[in-house]
Structure formats: structure tokens, C-alpha cells
Amino acid sequence: MNYRTGDGEQVAALIGRELSQRFGEGEVFRASDSIPAGADFEQRLRKAVRACEVLLAIVGPRWLEKRESDGLRAIDDPGDWTRWEIAAAFEAGVTVIPVLSESTPRLRAADLPDELAPLARCQYRRLRHRNSGTDLDEIAEAVLIAAPELEERVRAREEERAMEEKSASPTGNTMGDVRGVATQARDYRNDGVVVNGEHATTHAGTGDINQNSTVNHVAGDHNSTVNNVSGDQRVRDQISGRVDRRGRE
Numbered sequence: 460m461n462y463r464t465g466d467g468e469q470v471a472a473l474i475g476r477e478l479s480q481r482f483g484e485g486e487v488f489r490a491s492d493s494i495p496a497g498a499d500f501e502q503r504l505r506k507a508v509r510a511c512e513v514l515l516a517i518v519g520p521r522w523l524e525k526r527e528s529d530g531l532r533a534i535d536d537p538g539d540w541t542r543w544e545i546a547a548a549f550e551a552g553v554t555v556i557p558v559l560s561e562s563t564p565r566l567r568a569a570d571l572p573d574e575l576a577p578l579a580r581c582q583y584r585r586l587r588h589r590n591s592g593t594d595l596d597e598i599a600e601a602v603l604i605a606a607p608e609l610e611e612r613v614r615a616r617e618e619e620r621a622m623e624e625k626s627a628s629p630t631g632n633t634m635g636d637v638r639g640v641a642t643q644a645r646d647y648r649n650d651g652v653v654v655n656g657e658h659a660t661t662h663a664g665t666g667d668i669n670q671n672s673t674v675n676h677v678a679g680d681h682n683s684t685v686n687n688v689s690g691d692q693r694v695r696d697q698i699s700g701r702v703d704r705r706g707r708e
Contacts, residue, residue: 460475460488460517461515461517462516462517462519462541466517466518466519466522466525467517467522470517471489471515472489473586473595474595474598475489475492477595478598478599482599482602482609482613483612483616486609486612488507488511490503490504490507504540504544505547508547508551508553509547509553511548512553512554512605512606512609513553513555513602513605514545514554515602516545516557516558516578517558518559518560518563519561519563520561522534522541522563523566534571534572534575535572542575545578546574546575549577549578556584556601557581557583557584558583558586558598559584559585559586560586561587562587565579565583566578566579567579584597584598584601586598
């Protein structure tokens with residue numbers, strides 16, 4: 460994010476927040492946010508400009524007219540950081556996208572130092588307060604077109620985050636040691652006894668049930684429902700009504 464203090468920092472902050480939400484904070488560099496206190500400002504800035512894939516040059520109505528104390532335009536000063544960043548981006552082969560705020564006119568090569576003249580030929584985007592949603596979408600799309608690998612990195616992070624969330628909430632076994640076949644429900648109510656396996660007596664409310672038959676206790680919205688899935692015995696007089704071995708009420 461390239462901008463001139465006193466001209467485009469609010470626009471840069473808005474675009475920076477939007478792109479950070481879409482692509483991740485680590486993908487967006489804005490000096491006031493990305494350089495920690497006490498760090499070497501010049502070193503970090505030079506490294507970031509040369510390593511970036513896209514440079515957004517925020518151009519406001521006072522971008523060209525910003526004056527130094529000697530009355531000269533800041534853009535005419537070779538030591539001007541705004542000028543240096545754009546020139547360094549061109550030198551490194553970085554895609555530079557001018558972003559004109561509100562009704563700022565297009566730049567003209569004749570108004571720029573020679574090393575910035577290519578900026579006037581770069582296709583630009585515009586950010587207007589009344590149309591900020593659509594304009595931000597177009598800026599984000601332009602960034603993705605210039606840096607297609609960015610979309611793959613975003614997708615990879617989303618997949619990694621989904622896996623982390625999935626592993627953070629595993630299904631636990633609260634049944635302890637089980638011999639035979641057991642079915643575990645996450646949440647259920649039961650007024651009787653649940654027995655898993657064969658050759659056991661199960662009582663689930665009122666009525667009789669014989670031994671030596673496989674019994675599944677199906678827990679859920681029903682209260683103490685028993686299905687006899689094998690054997691000749693019949694389960695009857697249950698709380699929920701009469702149930703035969705085929706599970707019909």
C-alpha cells in the first residue's frame with residue numbers, strides 16, 4: 460500500500476482492512492500497520508516493496524500538489540518515500556495499480572518525474588465513498604488478476620483452518636471398554652438400562668424381555684425404544700407402545 464501522508468492515508472487504511480479480511484493480514488503490507496515499533500523503517504520498507512507482487516498507489520487530490528518547506532513538490536524530491544516506492548516497484552517488475560480517490564483526475568506523464576512516467580500509463584481503479592462496496596470489489600479483483608497465486612494461498616489457508624476446527628472438536632468415546640458391537644449416540648435420554656452385546660437381560664421401562672437375543676437401544680427423540688433385531692423373542696408392553704422384532708409399532 461503506497462500513499463502520501465496528508466493525502467491518502469484514510470483511503471489506504473480502508474483498502475488495507477478490506478484486502479486483509481479477504482486475503483489475510485499477512486498478504487497486505489501497510490507501513491503504519493506492518494512495521495513494528497523500534498524496527499528499522501527504511502530496511503523494512505525497501506524489503507517489502509521489492510518482495511511484493513502488487514503495489515497499490517493511492518492517489519488523492521493533493522498527491523501532486525503536496526509541497527515541501529522549500530516550496531517544491533514532494534514528488535520532485537528524489538528522497539520522497541512515495542516516489543521511491545513506486546520507482547522501486549517498477550524497477551523490480553512489480554505490477555503497479557494506481558487507485559484514484561473520489562474525483563481525482565488521471566495522472567499525466569508530463570506532470571511526473573521521468574522514473575514515474577509509467578504510472579500515467581498504468582490502468583487504474585477508483586475508490587468513491589458513495590460506491591465503495593463495488594469499487595473495493597473491483598480493486599480486490601484487480602489484485603487477484605495481477606497475483607493469481609494469491610487465490611491458491613487463500614484457499615489453502617481456508618482448508619487448513621477447516622481441518623483445525625474439525626480436529627478441535629472430535630467425537631469422544633464415553634462408553635469405556637466395549638466387547639461386541641455397540642452404537643453410541645451423542646445426546647439421548649433413557650429411563651431404563653442400555654446393554655450392548657449378546658446374552659444379556661435388558662429392562663427398558665415396563666414389560667418383559669427375554670435373554671439370549673441381540674438388542675439394540677436406539678436413542679434419540681424417543682424415550683426407551685427397544686428393537687429386537689434377531690431371535691424369536693418378542694418385546695412387548697414398552698413405554699412407547701407395542702414393538703415387534705421388525706421394529707413396527
